[in-house]
Amino acid sequence: MKNKNKLILKVLKYGILFLFFLYSLTISYNIFFGDTxxxxxxSYAISKGEIPYNDFNLxxxxxSPLLYSLSLIFTKNIISYxxxxxxxxxxxxxxxxxxxxxxxxxxxxxxxIGYPLCLFSIFFPGYNFILLFLIIIIMFxxxxxxxxxxxxFIIGLSIITxxxxxxxxxxxxxxxxNKNYHKILKRLLGLLIPCCLFLIYLIFTKSFNNFFNxxxxxxxxxxxxxxxxxxxxxxxxxxxxxxxxxxxxxKRKNDINNYYxxxxxxxxxxxxxxxxxxxxxFLELILLxxxxxxxxNNKFLVKNSLIFTSLFTIIWTFIVFNYGDYKFINFPxxxxxxxxxxxxxxxxxxxxxxxxxNKNIILFSIGTENYFYKxxxxxxxxxxxxxxxxxxxxxxxxxxxxxxxxLNDTIILINKNTLKTKEQQxxxxxxxxxxxxxxxxxxxxxxxxxxKE
Numbered sequence: 001m002k003n004k005n006k007l008i009l010k011v012l013k014y015g016i017l018f019l020f021f022l023y024s025l026t027i028s029y030n031i032f033f034g035d036t037x038x039x040x041x042x043s044y045a046i047s048k049g050e051i052p053y054n055d056f057n058l059x060x061x062x063x064s065p066l067l068y069s070l071s072l073i074f075t076k077n078i079i080s081y082x083x084x085x086x087x088x089x090x091x092x093x094x095x096x097x098x099x100x101x102x103x104x105x106x107x108x109x110x111x112x113i114g115y116p117l118c119l120f121s122i123f124f125p126g127y128n129f130i131l132l133f134l135i136i137i138i139m140f141x142x143x144x145x146x147x148x149x150x151x152x153f154i155i156g157l158s159i160i161t162x163x164x165x166x167x168x169x170x171x172x173x174x175x176x177x178n179k180n181y182h183k184i185l186k187r188l189l190g191l192l193i194p195c196c197l198f199l200i201y202l203i204f205t206k207s208f209n210n211f212f213n214x215x216x217x218x219x220x221x222x223x224x225x226x227x228x229x230x231x232x233x234x235x236x237x238x239x240x241x242x243x244x245x246x247x248x249x250x251k252r253k254n255d256i257n258n259y260y261x262x263x264x265x266x267x268x269x270x271x272x273x274x275x276x277x278x279x280x281x282f283l284e285l286i287l288l289x290x291x292x293x294x295x296x297n298n299k300f301l302v303k304n305s306l307i308f309t310s311l312f313t314i315i316w317t318f319i320v321f322n323y324g325d326y327k328f329i330n331f332p333x334x335x336x337x338x339x340x341x342x343x344x345x346x347x348x349x350x351x352x353x354x355x356x357x358n359k360n361i362i363l364f365s366i367g368t369e370n371y372f373y374k375x376x377x378x379x380x381x382x383x384x385x386x387x388x389x390x391x392x393x394x395x396x397x398x399x400x401x402x403x404x405x406x407l408n409d410t411i412i413l414i415n416k417n418t419l420k421t422k423e424q425q426x427x428x429x430x431x432x433x434x435x436x437x438x439x440x441x442x443x444x445x446x447x448x449x450x451x452k453e
Contacts, residue, residue, distance in 0.1 A: 040078055050380060364414050
């Protein structure tokens with residue numbers, strides 16, 4: 001009977017967590033889903049049979065969008081995408097509970113922090129979350145002195161999730177293991193398995209050259225044009241995190257997890273903003289709770305941590321959703337989208353215009369805007385849909401100009417506000433090329449209409 005009650009309580013706990021995460025993703029943080037729309041778009045495109053790097057631009061290896069695309073096999077509905085993310089978050093919580101014991105119930109309410117750091121953004125699905133998830137698994141396995149092949153395999157998955165960080169996760173093993181070549185060899189062999197499988201995929205789909213151009217050659221443009229510091233507060237939080245990490249390293253020089261978190265500083269380069277910083281700070285909080293000697297074995301804390309977190313989210317949602325000119329709209333593939341009346345009106349005008357036109361039409365505005373329209377109209381994703389600096393590989397400007405000049409009898413719609421915005425990633429030079437070289441034939445709401453013969 002006692003074991004049965006424990007099982008019921010465990011199922012109840014994880015059921016509540018699953019519903020909490022699903023509610024948060026679907027409702028609470030709906031308005032913040034900029035990068036989520038694009039990450040969903042990658043998986044959406046794969047589920048439609050498009051080949052990454054060949055059919056649409058992608059500057060990361062394939063593991064994350066491919067993993068999420070499994071949720072879209074039977075339906076393209078984003079709720080299915082959020083269900084998968086909620087399951088991954090529950091699994092993450094289970095790992096953290098084994099790692100931190102009851103101290104995890106201190107960590108959970110901290111994820112509600114909105115200002116000055118949007119820590120809740122670690123919930124958002126995408127390659128940064130998957131990398132964070134994998135780093136936590138590696139740290140957990142290291143704390144248990146687990147199988148070296150397995151640790152190497154997870155590092156390999158990290159490399160094919162976000163190569164600009166994942167490749168450096170092998171360094172703590174090389175330094176910390178200290179001449180135990182047998183263990184290092186096991187980790188390297190484990191690492192090679194996912195990397196070789198990904199290489200086989202690239203060769204099989206004939207996308208290796210495009211992958212190399214987008215994911216490696218494009219790094220020169222990305223770092224050069226995308227460096228961004230949101231504000232002084234963000235910088236102060238980052239410095240506090242670095243100071244504590246340095247302290248932890250000096251205090252526990254032999255703890256390999258310090259060095260994994262040191263590598264995770266790369267999350268915030270070159271974009272030092274709330275979203276990217278939150279991933280580093282979340283790992284810092286795990287490190288802090290690991291180092292703190294707290295003996296927590298209190299059911300009251302467990303129960304009230306879950307209740308407080310859930311109630312706070314619901315109340316916060318009620319306050320936010322009763323502010324401003326916003327409402328929920330059920331779009332195809334994207335139900336319960338929280339959107340203001342002005343944007344919804346523009347969307348309807350745009351859809352009506354495109355449906356009436358008998359020409360090829362390209363949206364060339366901010367990526368989230370383009371992706372949202374394509375997804376909700378069940379259209380394919382293309383190279384034109386994510387016009388960010390660093391997203392087109394080497395010599396990106398001239399490469400995209402060639403793509404534009406190859407177009408025939410095509411309408412190009414440019415949101416005129418994007419040419420004035422301070423959005424640091426939007427490729428304004430390409431938009432200006434269209435403005436200066438093609439015929440403007442009209443206006444549609446906030447869009448200027450250009451024609452390429």
